[in-house]
Amino acid sequence: MSVLVYTENWDGKFKKSSFELVSYASKVAEMMGTSAVAVSIGNVDEAELKLLGNYGAQKVISVNQDNLKTLDSQAYTSAIASVAEKIGAKVIVVANNNSGKSIAPRLSVRLKAALGAGVSKLPISTSPFTVYKRAFSGGAYADVVLKTDVKVITLAQNSFDVIETANNAVIEKMDISVDAPKTQVKEVQKQSGKLLLTDAEIVVSGGRGMKSADNWAPIVELADLLGGATACSRPVSDEGWRPHDEHTGQTGKIIAPNLYFAVGISGATQHIAGVSSSKYIVAINNDKSAPIFEVAQYGIVGDAQKVLPQLVAAVKEIKGK
Amino acid sequence: MKILVCISNVPDTTTKVKFVDGDTKLDTNGIQWVINPWDELSLTRALELKDDASTGVKSVTVAHVGLATSEPTIRKALAIGADDAIRVNADPTDAYNVAAQIAEVVKKEQFDIIMCGIESSDFNSSAVGSMVAEFLGMPSVSAVSNLKIENGTAVITREIDGGKEIISVPAPFVAIVQKGIAKEPRIAAMRGIMMARTKAIKLYEPVAIDALTETAKFEMPAARAACKFVDAENPKQLIELLQAETKLI
């Protein structure tokens, strides 16, 4: 018996989100009186694999083979399901990101294991095994009972803090043969070096109240100064003021930073659906009755064009820049 | 080529949800039901592909797992332009069960491309599409922002962290679609609405498959602390507050 956690890597490296995932899996294992085992797919060196031990993984299983070079959901599902069966995993934890979403539901069917998707807390109880997940796009949460012996959980991003422990993980290389993938990646277009919106702990986001693409400089500057990323509401990306990958909300990206600045954003339900899991929301809006203030913890009622430069100046002062 | 678009029937996205029966069920009083936004866009893309003769797409079918009460939503899909519709007569309470029902439909009717949305706005599971594929042993591609058919083969754009991948995949397969798949949802024209009234919705009785999950209860989101307002004349105070109270700056 054990808890298996799939830790994705990005060009051979793990991210903070990988460590959050392992920390979570270790806590779940503790609740069940067992230990956490991580599985890594692809080419990751031993030193990097060892890092997972610092967050509680007792063992790290490394699978590396040609048929797993690109993310093919069938091939990855086969590989992870085989590892789960070999070690007798009772719970499999996967990230609720694009890759996790393409693997976890398949694992659920393959192993006839109930899926708890987008879980944002430790299980409420282990018997019956009950998880807490987002429902109605953040309008509510649901306590869902996973009724099978084996369970699959996808953990919402940024919903669990990393917990460091002194622990030396055993690294095991496992050979697992999987069929050749049916999907073929023809071309990859990647922008590297940019902080990803879904990884950012601080996000500065602008809405239609910013009036024009030309007014974005202080938003970008504030985000840069805070080591954060920029985002926007849907009309802004529809207008072409900002790139589509910044569109946040129900029909764009769903994010959960620690600090979310909503500048000139009214706070429509569809926008809030994408940001309601942020730890703190700061609103800047010239309309005191804008719904964004109902979900914000900090607010300024004022003109963004006047307020933003002063915020930038204040941050510069604090950071000594 | 035949396309199947799976549609979920969800409360209008502006609905403030409430619950009944000891918070175990959605209070459906006064709720406006709509096609899940992603499914509306995937239907739009399927119809665009059909409109283009070079793709060889001959028909677009919609499938829905739900009770008779969701027929208006299915009619809407027909009015937008779907050729025909299938309803599996079961209460959709668990993604595994829903996917199993859809897989049965596909086994009987045979489709080349099955389209699902990245998530339903009510269950938010992001599960049904990939589950259907696994039940059928088909490849699936997630986070699809573009789907084209070139010389009889599907060419898919998949969103990845900080970029895109262009993928080719042999039919039959499941495409799980997200932002980008179509610009604006297609709207039903008068002619479509008239025609939809007479189109038959094919009814399937569900196969016996246990649900693997059960919703014990719903909860409202934890209340957030009330907003602390800072004077617009002194924005610096906001940064000082954030620094002192959140320790994030």
Ligand SMILES: Cc1cc2nc3c(=O)[nH]c(=O)nc-3n(C[C@H](O)[C@H](O)[C@H](O)COP(=O)(O)OP(=O)(O)OC[C@H]3O[C@@H](n4cnc5c(N)ncnc54)[C@H](O)[C@@H]3O)c2cc1C
């Ligand atoms: C199916 C569906 C899905 C949708 N999905 C999304 C989604 O994913 N994401 C999303 O964002 N939207 C989505 N929408 C759109 C959503 O309903 C709102 O229309 C949108 O969020 C509004 O964007 P906004 O707040 O930028 O603009 P507005 O609602 O126009 O708000 C602008 C705000 O700026 C304020 N303002 C104006 N001037 C100033 C100034 N000088 N200084 C400060 N403040 C100022 C105004 O008071 C106002 O509150 C969706 C809609 C539908 C129907």
Ligand SMILES: Nc1ncnc2c1ncn2[C@@H]1O[C@H](COP(=O)(O)O)[C@@H](O)[C@H]1O
């Ligand atoms: N009851 C249903 N009937 C048909 N398709 C569904 C149903 N529920 C979900 N789907 C499909 O699965 C997608 C993802 O839903 P979910 O897994 O609930 O997040 C939706 O966008 C639909 O395409």
